[in-house]
Amino acid sequence: MILINTTEQLCDFCKILSTQPFITVDSEFIREHSYYPKLCLLQVGYDGDAAIIDPLSKVDLSPFFEILQNPNIVKVFHAGRQDIEIFYNLSGQIPQNVFDTQIAAMVCGFAENIGYGNLVQAITHTELDKSCRLTNWSLRPLDEDQLQYAIGDVTYLVDCYKYLCSYMQEHHRQDWCSEELAALCDEKTYNTNPSVAWQRIRHNVHTPHFLAALKYLAEWREKRAQKYNVPKTSILKDDALLNIASSHPKTIDELRLVRNLKSEVINGRLGAEIIEVLHEAAQNPMPSDVCKLDRKSEVHIPNHEQSLMEMLKLLLKIKSQEIGVIAKLIATDEDLRAIIVNQPQKTLSMQGWRYEVFGQYAEQLCKGKLSIAYNPKKKCIEIK
Numbered sequence: 001m002i003l004i005n006t007t008e009q010l011c012d013f014c015k016i017l018s019t020q021p022f023i024t025v026d027s028e029f030i031r032e033h034s035y036y037p038k039l040c041l042l043q044v045g046y047d048g049d050a051a052i053i054d055p056l057s058k059v060d061l062s063p064f065f066e067i068l069q070n071p072n073i074v075k076v077f078h079a080g081r082q083d084i085e086i087f088y089n090l091s092g093q094i095p096q097n098v099f100d101t102q103i104a105a106m107v108c109g110f111a112e113n114i115g116y117g118n119l120v121q122a123i124t125h126t127e128l129d130k131s132c133r134l135t136n137w138s139l140r141p142l143d144e145d146q147l148q149y150a151i152g153d154v155t156y157l158v159d160c161y162k163y164l165c166s167y168m169q170e171h172h173r174q175d176w177c178s179e180e181l182a183a184l185c186d187e188k189t190y191n192t193n194p195s196v197a198w199q200r201i202r203h204n205v206h207t208p209h210f211l212a213a214l215k216y217l218a219e220w221r222e223k224r225a226q227k228y229n230v231p232k233t234s235i236l237k238d239d240a241l242l243n244i245a246s247s248h249p250k251t252i253d254e255l256r257l258v259r260n261l262k263s264e265v266i267n268g269r270l271g272a273e274i275i276e277v278l279h280e281a282a283q284n285p286m287p288s289d290v291c292k293l294d295r296k297s298e299v300h301i302p303n304h305e306q307s308l309m310e311m312l313k314l315l316l317k318i319k320s321q322e323i324g325v326i327a328k329l330i331a332t333d334e335d336l337r338a339i340i341v342n343q344p345q346k347t348l349s350m351q352g353w354r355y356e357v358f359g360q361y362a363e364q365l366c367k368g369k370l371s372i373a374y375n376p377k378k379k380c381i382e383i384k
Contacts, residue, residue: 001151002051007060013044013051014063020046022074022099023067024157027083028137028150035225035232039086040137045154052151056140061090068095076161078102078116078153081184088190095185101157103180104164107173109324120156123163128152176353194222201238205246206294208285213245216281220273235270248278301340312336312362314372318381319358330358339366 004010017023028041042053044064055061068075068087075095077083079102088094105114110122117128132149135142142150168174183189198211198218205211218241225232236244240260249255252275255266265271286294301309313336320327331339331349339362344350350359361383364370375382 001147002049003147004051004053005057005059007063010053010059010061011063013053014067016049017044017046017064017067017073018070020073022046022076022161024050024076024154024161025068025080025083025095026077026150026153026157027086028135029082029086030136030138031231033231033234035229036089037082037086038138039090041142041150043150043154045151045158047158050151050155052147056138065091065093069093071096073097074099074161076101076157078119078157078160079113081189084184085190088187094187094190098181098185099161099177100181100184101160101164103184104168104177105160106326106329107176107180108164108167108171109326112326112328116153116157119160124156124159126156128156173353179352192222192226194219194226197222201241203242206291208288208291209248209282210245211286211291211294212281212284213248213278214241215286216277216284217241217245217274220277224273236265244274244278248282249275250278250282251275301337305340308340308366309336311365311372312339315361315365315370315383316358318372318383319361323357325357330354331362336362339363342366 002009002013004013024045026043027039028043029037029039031037039055042055042061042064044051044053053059053061053064065087067073068091074097076099078100080098080100084095084098101119102114102116105119106112110119114122117130120126120128129145129149129152132146135146135149137146137150168177195215198215201214201218203210203214217236221232221235221241224230224235237260240258243258243260244255247254247258249258252266252271255261255271255274265274313333316327316331316336320330331347331354335347335349338344338347339350339359348354349362361370365372371384373382373384374380
C-alpha cells in the first residue's frame with residue numbers, strides 16, 4: 001500500500017496507472033453539513049498494488065484527473081455515482097470508460113444494489129472488516145486500521161471486476177451492462193437544475209398556483225443551498241415547502257400561521273425571501289398543460305386490469321428466473337403499469353435488452369397473443 005500526500009508522489013503513481021488496462025477507484029467523503037460532498041480520501045488500485053491519496057494534504061489532483069479522462073484505461077467503481085459526482089464537481093468532467101461492479105453484478109444475477117462487502121464475500125469468500133465504516137474521514141491522522149479498511153475498498157475490487165467481466169463475456173451480457181452504464185456517465189445525471197427541483201418533491205395537489213409556488217420555492221431553496229454550500233434540509237424540509245405552497249402566505253403575519261415553521265425562519269432573512277418568492281410565483285401560475293402532465297406523472301391502472309398486472313408480474317418473474325437476473329432490473333411495478341396503459345415511453349423495459357428478454361412478451365400478453373400455462377408432465381411453466 002502506497003501513501004500519497006504530495007503532488008510529486010501522485011505524479012509518479014499516475015505514471016504507473018497510465019500503463020494499466022484498468023484501475024479500481026473509491027473515495028471517502030462527508031456531506032452531512034454541506035450541499036456538495038467534501039472529498040476526504042481517495043483510494044486507487046490496480047492489478048498488483050494500490051495507493052491512498054490524501055486530498056486534505058493540499059496535493060494537486062490534476063494528474064489523477066488526467067488518468068480519469070484516459071479512454072484506454074477502464075475505471076472500476078462500486079456504486080460509483082457519488083464518486084463520479086465528486087470528480088465531476090472538482091474537475092468539470094465525467095470519467096471516461098467507466099465500469100460499475102454494482103451494476104454489473106445485477107446483470108450477472110446478484111441481488112439488487114448489492115453492497116461491496118456482500119459482493120466481495122460472494123466472489124472472493126473474504127469477509128471484510130466493517131469496524132471503520134462510520135469513521136469521520138476528515139479527521140487526521142488516520143490510524144492503520146482506518147487505512148487498511150479504506151484500501152480494501154479497491155484491492156478486492158480487482159477480483160470482483162475480473163470475475164464479472166468473465167461472467168458477462170461467457171453469457172454475452174456486455175451490451176446489457178453498457179446500457180446501464182450510459183446513464184451513470186451522462187453529464188445530465190450530475191447537473192442539478194434548480195428549475196426542476198420541484199419535480200423531485202412528492203405531492204398530490206396539481207393546481208396552477210400551488211405548483212407555481214412549489215416550483216419557485218424549490219428553485220429558491222436549491223440555489224440558496226448551492227450558494228452557501230449547505231444541505232437543502234437545513235434551509236427548509238420538503239413538508240415545510242409543501243405547507244407554504246398550500247397556504248401561499250402573502251405577509252410575514254400569514255407566514256406565521258403555516259405549520260412546521262420555526263420562528264427564526266419566519267422572523268429572519270429566510271422569511272422575507274419566502275414572501276418575495278411567493279409574490280413572484282403568484283404572478284406566474286403554472287400553465288394548464290404542465291398541470292395536466294404533473295397529474296399524469298404517476299401512472300394508475302383501472303381496477304378491472306389489476307388481474308393483468310398480476311399476470312405481468314408472473315411473466316416478469318418467469319423471465320427473470322430464466323436469465324438469472326433480478327426482476328427489478330428488468331422492470332419495476334411502475335414499468336408494468338405503463339405497459340398496461342400503453343405508455344411505453346415511460347418505461348425502459350420496452351427498450352434495448354429489456355425488450356428482448358421481457359418487453360416483447362409483455363406486449364404480446366397485453367394483446368392476448370401469449371399465454372402462461374403449467375405443464376404437469378414436464379413440471380414447468382410454459383409460455384406460448
